[in-house]
Amino acid sequence: MKVLLRNPKREVEVDGPITVHALLQRLEVSPETVLVIVGDELVTHDRKLPDDASVEIRPVISGGEAQPTIEGGDAP
């Protein structure tokens, strides 16, 4: 199956059928940090994916907030 990964955007081939849980383990991706989308549908970790599935592993982590000071800003 084709698996789309992001940050950086890339595509890898993985043999199926395989559960979402096992797929994330094989790719060493923490389940807490992604959504798994098949077609345009969200799937849970116990779902078995067929070999012809087209899968997106979408990261959900966004970052970068500096700490506010009392006046609402960091002194540059």
Add this chain to the structure above:
Amino acid sequence: MKCRVCKGPAVIDVRRHNAAFCNEHFVRHCDEQVRRAIHSHRMLEPGERVLVAVSGGKDSLALWDILVRLGYEADGLYLGLGIGEYSDESGAYTREFAAQLGRPLLEVDLAADQGYTIPEAATATRRAPCGSCGLSKRHLFNSTAIEHGYDVVATGHNLDDEAAVLLGNVLRWDTGYLGRQHPVLPAAPGFVRKVKPLVRLGERETAAYCVLQGIDYQVEECPMAAGNRHLGYKEVLNALEDRSPGSKAAFLFGFLERGHERFAGDAEHERDELGECTVCGAPTPGDVCAFCRLRAKTGAIELPEPTLRQVG
């Protein structure tokens, strides 16, 4: 997996709650978490005008959608940061969603309205861009809300964001920041109230909410945030969460319920004792606020010569 509520096929599992949900009941779960956060921290009163700080990302768009569906009079504010293609795309997602929602969207463009961009600010200050970005956002969200008569600014900070900030503050034992870390910052002279209604939802939940509600959002990470310290804290917390689901929530909510008030003391009154910036009038402990000092560093404005104090 089956939906905890209706036993139909689940689309998302939330390990922290040891539960899975179908589409309909997951959306209800998100609504309920936001409603609980708003009520338990007394964030919003009926009839108040809310300005939602929207970036085009999953959190702020989910927040705006939920607040409007819960019946709040919530408009959006988008800040154009000038981070190349990333900002162009983020702006497009935001405008498209505002049109879909049918609510007004205010826009402030850093380059056109303030004379600098975030990459320029990072170069001028020789510091990580996230510092200038956060400073610009906080100043302009507040000043725009005041200018347009909003009662409160709502931001999309979620449980993961707040837990990561808390971890950073605890690692440094930064008692000042610990005293100020709360989902509600009350209004004070020169400040509108600021609230974080997503504090009970993790970022995996806000992303799932957007996918399930058909909300297109900016999936790519900000190119300027890569490798920053905040992301490192999230990585550590997610490793803990993998082994022990519920750790992040216990860490953050335990602090808010039992730790925060021990640090709140001095932080409570410090915002009442600020003077006015001699350039823009914003509250500041010095003569010129951090935002105007930043604009001066980028060359966007010139600061007045310090006034000589007459002696004798």
